[in-house]
Amino acid sequence: QVQLEESGGGEVSAGGSLRLSCVASGDIFSAYAMAWFRQAPGKDRECVAAISSSGGGFYLTDSVKGRFTISRDNAGNTVYLQMNNMKTEDTAVYYCAARSGQIFTTIEKYEYWGQGTLVTVSS
Numbered sequence: 001q002v003q004l005e006e007s008g009g010g011e012v013s014a015g016g017s018l019r020l021s022c023v024a025s026g027d028i029f030s031a032y033a034m035a036w037f038r039q040a041p042g043k044d045r046e047c048v049a050a051i052s053s054s055g056g057g058f059y060l061t062d063s064v065k066g067r068f069t070i071s072r073d074n075a076g077n078t079v080y081l082q083m084n085n086m087k088t089e090d091t092a093v094y095y096c097a098a099r100s101g102q103i104f105t106t107i108e109k110y111e112y113w114g115q116g117t118l119v120t121v122s123s
Contacts, residue, residue: 001026001027001112002024002025002026002027002029002032002098002111002112003024003025003026003112004022004023004024004096004097004098004112004113004114005022005023005025005096005114005115006020006021006022006094006095006096006114006115006116006117007020007021007022007023007117008020008021008117009094009117009118009119010118010119010120011120011121011122012086012119012120012121012122013121013122013123014086014087014088014121014122014123015085015086016086016121017082017083017084017085017086018083018086018119019080019081019082019083020036020080020081020083020094020096020117020119021078021079021080022034022036022078022079022080022081022096022114023076023077023078024077024078024079024098025077029074029077030053030054030074031053031100032053032098032099032100032112033050033051033052033053033098033099033100033101033102033103033104034050034051034053034070034072034079034096034097034098035047035048035049035050035051035059035096035097035098035099035103035104035105035110036048036049036050036070036079036081036094036095036096036097037094037095037097037107037110038090038092038093038094038095038119039092039093039095039116040089040091040092041092043092045095045107046061047059047061047105047106047107048060048061048064048068048081048094049061049064049068049069049070049081050070050103050104050105051070051071051072051079051103052102052103054074055071055072055074057103058070058103059103059105061105063089064083064090066085067083067084067085067086068081068082068083068084069081069082069084070082079096081094083119086121087121088121088122088123089121090119090121091119091120091121092118092119093116093117093118093119094116094117094118094119095113095114095115095116096113096114097110097112097113097114098110098111098112098113099111099112
């Protein structure tokens, strides 16, 4: 069992930056691939970024490439999402997710989820 808790959401102006954090507890963090999903109002939940258990491999969806970075600190049981040059279309609830094994980008592959943190980007 893994418990996940996100933090760092809030409101930012377009062009600004935020860093989301997700702290994991309950199991060996370094055994899990981690991902950030987001869900905007009226839209499906989508995978924004994912990182392998070692941190050596990662995925970014096309719309955030060059702006967002995913990283992890296995000693601190934390995964981060650094969001720069933010756009209004980044407004969503952001969820941290974990799965044992390799990276996937689909919701059903992830076993554990945080409660989500709201990010609002204003124009």
